Amino acid sequence: MQHTQRASPLLISLRNGLAVTLRPMSAFDANRLVSFANSLPASDLLHLRMDITQPEVVRQWVRQLEENTTATIIAEADGQIAGYAILHHHQVTWQRHLGEIRILIGPAYRGQGLGRQLAREIFVLARDMGLSRIVAQMMPEQKGAIATFEHLGFQPEALLSDFVIDRDGQTHDLMIMAYDVTGLTEPTV
Numbered sequence: 001m002q003h004t005q006r007a008s009p010l011l012i013s014l015r016n017g018l019a020v021t022l023r024p025m026s027a028f029d030a031n032r033l034v035s036f037a038n039s040l041p042a043s044d045l046l047h048l049r050m051d052i053t054q055p056e057v058v059r060q061w062v063r064q065l066e067e068n069t070t071a072t073i074i075a076e077a078d079g080q081i082a083g084y085a086i087l088h089h090h091q092v093t094w095q096r097h098l099g100e101i102r103i104l105i106g107p108a109y110r111g112q113g114l115g116r117q118l119a120r121e122i123f124v125l126a127r128d129m130g131l132s133r134i135v136a137q138m139m140p141e142q143k144g145a146i147a148t149f150e151h152l153g154f155q156p157e158a159l160l161s162d163f164v165i166d167r168d169g170q171t172h173d174l175m176i177m178a179y180d181v182t183g184l185t186e187p188t189v
């Protein structure tokens with residue numbers, strides 16, 4: 001399955017009127033993403049699936065882009081990274097019909113509809129790739145993120161004990177939510 005990301009950047013407007021550009025991530029974004037990650041509050045870093053403050057982790061992310069197992073949309077405002085959305089999928093396993101979504105919005109840009117617009121882009125991308133369900137993984141204590149994903153139409157699917165270990169070595173439960181993109185029509189979110 002090939003990712004069919006938009007070839008040209010998409011200009012959107014947030015609820016506060018801020019103009020944001022959505023475009024595919026490239027290898028040239030790696031250093032700026034590490035800087036973006038290092039500007040995040042500790043509470044955000046604790047909940048990140050990958051510790052993207054580490055350059056090697058971002059290099060691995062770039063390799064996944066090149067291997068086509070991951071697509072990433074970067075949101076940019078005033079030349080700064082405002083956030084990103086990832087669609088990750090396994091092409092050959094028995095979960096090849098699933099995609100995993102990860103969204104991170106910089107604290108200054110939250111609550112303005114950017115997460116929703118990025119999710120919509122990922123849903124359309126997933127549908128166009130022939131995927132049927134989008135999975136989101138988070139810790140139960142991420143109440144705001146869970147509420148956000150419920151607003152986006154995700155349903156809770158499973159709660160797995162101690163399935164996550166954070167960057168401080170602490171284990172946490174893992175909550176899995178899912179959204180069906182079969183028959184998705186635009187605009188849905």
Ligand SMILES: CC(C)(COP(=O)(O)OP(=O)(O)OC[C@H]1O[C@@H](n2cnc3c(N)ncnc32)[C@H](O)[C@@H]1OP(=O)(O)O)[C@@H](O)C(=O)NCCC(=O)NCCS
Pocket residue numbers: 044047101102103104105106109110111112113114115116117136137138142143144145147148149151152
């Ligand atoms: C979760 C996150 C992606 C939301 O991004 P955002 O740009 O603030 O979200 P939006 O402004 O687009 O809001 C989307 C919907 O969720 C709702 N929402 C947003 N934050 C919420 C909160 N803390 N509590 C309840 N609802 C919330 C909004 O009202 C909106 O619904 P509506 O459009 O029906 O009004 C962002 O807070 C974030 O990056 N958090 C840290 C990383 C994370 O936890 N990612 C999720 C796991 S992959």
